[in-house]
Amino acid sequence: MLTHYVNDIDHNKPTVILLHGFISDHTTFHLIIDNIYKQNINVITIDLPGHGKDHSTHDVTWDMAYISKEIVEIIDYYKLSNVYLHGYSMGGRVALSVAVEYPNKLNGLILESASPGISNLNEKLNRIELDNIRAEKIKSIGIEAFVDEWSKMPLFDSQLSLSDVEKNRIKQMRLSQSPEGLAKSLTDYGTGNQPSNWKALHQLNIPTCILVGEYDEKFINIGQKMKQYINNSEFHIVNRAGHTIHVEQPEKFDTIIIDFILGGKLCQDNGKL
Template identity: 50%
Template sequence: MLHYNFHGAQITTNNLIILLHGFISDHSSFDDHIDTLNQHANVLTIDLPGHGDDISANDVTWDFDFIAQQLDEVIRLYASYNIYLHGYSMGGRVALYYALYGNMALTGLILESTSPGIATDSEREERQNVDNARAKVLEIAGLEIFVNDWEKLPLFYTQYDLEKPIRKRIRNMRMNQDPYKLAKALRDYGSGYMPSLWSEITQIDIPVVILAGALDQKFVAIGNKMTNLIPRSKFYEVPHVGHTIHVEDASEFDKIVVGFLNKEEQND
């Protein structure tokens, strides 16, 4: 079973929001949001395979079916709750897959800076090569060199403007990961190894919130495209931020998530 932390709400509520982190992160990604979200819902943070305190066996493939089964085990413990599943980036891809193939019912879905996968076989193969190359860097060069390169990716350039304590906390979280487990995660469920769900997301029949930072134009375009395909979805383009919305504008992220939780509760 995946490692998780449950944070009980400060009010009486049957809502539970599950937060799934991105690559080279862990459950602590959302520490700054727990107090605010707990004023409206119970909160569950999870470590995905190869991250944080996860102890998934190394002799099995951590593909999307495996992760969905592991999420089933955790969510089944909270089956009496109204389950809202949030995923950021890699966690968003997992959340999308679970919405389609998981066995436990979801009340709502929140997708932050993510996609339903790579549409074409050739592009997917190209990304697999990238994932494999990055895995080798982790195994051969080590975590610090990998993190230094990772932080220079254009995807994260907007993090340069964050306050120094926030940047330090993010780097420490990255440096606390296991490079060999991260390498396995890239090879087992990196972007290149996710099946394309573009043709299937039209089947999602629960309320969905899709978030993208205005400075992250690639995912703004993806977010708009997903919104046009998912029937009960709403898109938020968050101004002045990039890929990591929950870090770069924590208050706006909380406002959108809490608004979604409260709205759906009123609709019950």
């Protein structure tokens, strides 16, 4: 079972499971958990394989089938029957894989800055090569140098407006990760190696909320395309946010999550927040 964190479970309440992104861990959700929990929603956070305090053995392949099964084990262990699965970026790819493989386990799906993977073979091969290069780089140059390079990616430019306290917290979280774990996560379930779920999107019938930040053009395009394929889905562009909505606009993120889970109308307006 994956390393996870949970308060007391009340089976009369819905549960949301939060999945973090690459070079991150469960602590990335520290700004949003309390507000969700106060709205009578159980919250479970998970350290995905290779991240945080995860203890997954390195002797097995951490593919999407393995991770999905591990997440379902948590759902079954706590006997949860009203589950909403959220995933951010890498965690969004995982969450979507769980939804495709185990749709009956979920009442709803929340995809934040997420992708179903790569369907084009040449693009897929190029991404596998890039993931492998990054995996080797983490081990060769060390975590500090890699974090410095990773933080300067244009994808995270919008994080420059965060407070110094939050920027330092994010940096320390990234520095605390295991180079070996991160490298294996890239080669085992990186964007290139994971199976593409584009063709499976039309089969999803569970309510799905797709969130993207207004500065994140690449994932706006991906999110809009996913909206066309997933029948029971809503699409939202969050103002003044980039790739990490839950960090850059935590109050707006909480509002969307809470209303979606509790049956509010916010996730039905398809507008900007």
